[in-house]
Amino acid sequence: MKRKLLGLAVAALLPLSAQAQQTSVSQDELDSVMEQVRQLQQQVKALQAKLEQQQSSDDTEPSSKPDPDKHTIDRVSVSSQERREFIDARLGELEEEVKDAQNPPIRVGGAVRFQYVYADYDADNRDRAGDLDFDLVRIDFNGEINDVILAAQYRWFQYMEAVQKAYVGYNFTDHWQGQVGIINVPYGNIPYNSHNYFFSSNFYVGLEDNPESGINFQYRSKDWDWDIGFMKGDEQGGVDGFVDSRADRYAYDAVGIRLDGEGIYDAPSLQVAKSNYWAVRGARKFHFADGDKLELGLSTQIGDLHDGNDSVGDREVYGAHARFNSGPWELMGMVSRYDFDTDVANQGIVTGAYAYFDTMPSAATLYTANVAYDLPVNIGPVSALRFYDNFSLMSAKNGLEDDTFMNVLGMAVSAGGLYTYFDIVTAENHPFVGGTMGADGGQTNTRFNINFGYYF
Structure with a gap:
């Protein structure tokens, strides 16, 4: 279940990130870029909240036998964390580009x-x-x-x-x-x-x-x-x-x-x-x-x-x-x-x-x-x-x-x-x-x- 959730979240985020990378931040498109930034921020927060909720559930749920998917889940979690860091960095870059377009030197x-x-x-x-x-x-x-x-x-x-x-x-x-x-x-x-x-x-x-x-x-x-x-x-x-x-x-x-x-x-x-x-x-x-x-x-x-x-x-x-x-x-x-x-x-x-x-x-x-x-x-x-x-x-x-x-x-x-x-x-x-x-x-x-x- 966790793998499916992460896969859907990351799949939803990656196209938006790719689109944001290709977006021109000319003056006429600033509103569109800012809307993408807001959407990315909201989805990153939602993903973080779901991961934390499921991690808390995993920590408290009793288990009588080893979980065969544990190592796979860890690998997916690491991958999603890296992607979230990349998205956060890209968000910062987009925001700076928007500021520069709004206020040229x-x-x-x-x-x-x-x-x-x-x-x-x-x-x-x-x-x-x-x-x-x-x-x-x-x-x-x-x-x-x-x-x-x-x-x-x-x-x-x-x-x-x-x-x-x-x-x-x-x-x-x-x-x-x-x-x-x-x-x-x-x-x-x-x-x-x-x-x-x-x-x-x-x-x-x-x-x-x-x-x-x-x-x-x-x-x-x-x-x-x-x-x-x-x-x-x-x-x-x-x-x-x-x-x-x-x-x-x-x-x-x-x-x-x-x-x-x-x-x-x-x-x-x-x-x-x-x-x-x-x-x-x-x-x-x-x-x-x-x-x-x-x-x-x-x-x-x-x-x-x-x-x-x-x-x-x-x-x-x-x-x-x-x-x-x-x-x-x-x-x-x-x-x-x-x-x-x-x-x-x-x-x-x-x-x-x-x-x-x-x-x-x-x-x-x-x-x-x-x-x-x-x-x-x-x-x-x-x-x-x-x-x-x-x-x-x-x-x-x-x-x-x-x-x-x-x-x-x-x-x-x-x-x-x-x-x-x-x-x-x-x-x-x-x-x-x-x-x-x-x-x-x-x-x-x-x-x-x-x-x-x-x-x-």
Whole structure:
């Protein structure tokens, strides 16, 4: 009887094991593989229980004569034990294969984006009832191998290509992480001081989502955030970096000093770059009984300006930020003051980004105030809506009288891999809205913008 039971159990298990060995663990078949794993586990447990029950019966049942099948039964038991060990080992291998398929060491993703623009300050655009254009293609690499982290993103536009980040990292403890490479400089509300497609005005002076080349030590706990970074220079390698154009970059950065007689959008004749500067950010996080959260923080950046041969001045930045979350609501605020103290007389600082040059004041104060509301929905593929209003103001500009402001009223829509911004932008003296931060006399302009992208 025992031999028959073992034979049936092993015969039932072996085909499943063989099938499991041949199963591909591609993403589409993970559920099938896991079901086989569960079946194998259940049958191994059942076999073990029956063997133990019968072994117990053999030990307690009285026998008056030797059992002629005893040695045969022992041989079958040994064989079944070996097979169970093999099956257990195979189960472990299958589970590891499933985990690897679900969580590959380096995950590759990206996005494809398009944009519709209607601008009241562009007569040709108005005549065409706006324009629909390709925006970008991007590729992302994220993950870790043997505890060493990789994070990188590269973007292709119609008119340029640029790196957004590219760094390696390591978690020294549960709280401390080190990063080296092209990293986003820690400053203020992170990762963004805004909810809309256009960021806040901080982005256009290099104080939001700004990549630089350097090293950062990051501390994260329930109650505290700390970032201590040292930046060698910008993501292009400074003034003597091997690039076609210093304006081909993802985020705005200082690339020159605007001398007398140069136009607002001219390439700089005196090129400069940020060099050897410290970036320190600290934030205290408060958690309340009803689930509300409050973050208050301070940030600073202090360092050198270099023309490739010599230092031509220094740069200081100070900021205070706040973020409050209550249920679906999020409120953010920030104040920043920056100052480029140069050794030469100037009409401002030349900035470069998105394949063109612009000008910003050498010193100014910026204020931002943002509110957003998240609404989960179930409308076909649409799963979430975010409504927001983001306001930015730049004042106390060195050498200029007129302020810069930008208000973005909008909605973001999540639908599967598709994420879409609907923005109404009202601004004065602001880049991308018919103006510049580096001159007086701008008009108030309006831009209706739809940016939709598929993220994978």
